[in-house]
Amino acid sequence: MNKISVHRLTPDMAEQYVAYFDNRAFSDGNEQKGCYCVWHHWTEQKEAERNALPENERPFSKRNYAYELVKNGKLNGFVAISDGEIVGFCNADLKENYFRHSKDNDPESWDGIDSDSKVLAMVCYIVAPDMRGMGIADSLLEYACSYAEENGFDYIEGYPSDGAFDARNCGGTDSMYIKRDFQIQYIGNRIIARKKLGN
Numbered sequence: 001m002n003k004i005s006v007h008r009l010t011p012d013m014a015e016q017y018v019a020y021f022d023n024r025a026f027s028d029g030n031e032q033k034g035c036y037c038v039w040h041h042w043t044e045q046k047e048a049e050r051n052a053l054p055e056n057e058r059p060f061s062k063r064n065y066a067y068e069l070v071k072n073g074k075l076n077g078f079v080a081i082s083d084g085e086i087v088g089f090c091n092a093d094l095k096e097n098y099f100r101h102s103k104d105n106d107p108e109s110w111d112g113i114d115s116d117s118k119v120l121a122m123v124c125y126i127v128a129p130d131m132r133g134m135g136i137a138d139s140l141l142e143y144a145c146s147y148a149e150e151n152g153f154d155y156i157e158g159y160p161s162d163g164a165f166d167a168r169n170c171g172g173t174d175s176m177y178i179k180r181d182f183q184i185q186y187i188g189n190r191i192i193a194r195k196k197l198g199n
Contacts, residue, residue, distance in 0.1 A: 003082070004081065004082045004131075004136060005080070005082075006079070006080050006140060006142075007079055008078055009070065009075070009076060009077050009078060011070060011071050011072065011073050014067050014070040015067070017066065017070050017075075017079075017086065018067050019086075020086040021035070021036045021037070021063070022063070024087070024128045024130075028129040032170075034062060034063075035062065036062045037075070037089065037091045037124055037126060038066050038075065039100075039124075040099070040123050040124075041069060041075065043099060046061075050062075074097075075091070075093075076092060076093040076097075077089060077090045077093065078090045080127070080136045080139060082131065087128045088125070088126065088137065088139075088140060089124075089125070089127075089140075090141070090144060091125075091126075092120055092144050093123075094121070095120070095121040095157070098123060101121055101123070108187055108188065109187060109192060113154075117154040117155055118152060119156070120144065120155070120157070121157055122158040122159075122171075122172075123158075123171070125170055125171070137176065138176050141172065142180075145195075148197055153197055154197060154198065155197060156195050157195070158177055158192075159190060160173055160177055161191070174193065178193075183195065
């Protein structure tokens with residue numbers, strides 16, 4: 001098997017990124033095909049714009065938006081590469097850059113965090129079906145932890161499931177966070193795995 005390496009997603013990977021979602025991310029026919037991992041950037045305004053398009057153009061709206069976001073450095077995270085191709089992706093960014101996790105839209109998820117803290121949020125993992133079971137999500141998390149430490153983040157957090165890890169429930173498993181000393185918090189009907197960094 002070819003070696004797997006992990007890197008930051010960069011704007012020059014926009015074409016490769018959408019090709020991954022076109023051809024490989026959901027090659028098992030999962031119903032989430034076509035998400036392009038833009039849900040955390042998908043506002044009501046974007047949905048209204050999509051609905052205003054002719055029906056034959058709507059399937060491309062998320063793809064085009066994802067391409068634009070990556071190209072402009074607005075959709076960030078980490079990619080697992082094997083044989084020159086993306087085989088896994090972790091959507092990760094400053095927490096306040098996700099409108100769904102902003103202090104206004106999701107204040108309870110900020111409990112216990114100082115308002116000026118820099119938080120790296122990992123909102124989704126998508127591993128190609130033919131590459132699952134090889135520890136790729138775990139490698140992406142390991143890379144994210146190192147990246148957060150090296151770039152002055154105060155906290156790193158993810159949103160794991162306590163059950164099956166699938167495309168609809170794509171935050172990883174709680175066990176992968178627990179083994180890296182994340183604290184598991186139950187807020188409402190969801191789980192936040194959070195780790196304080198530095199002193």
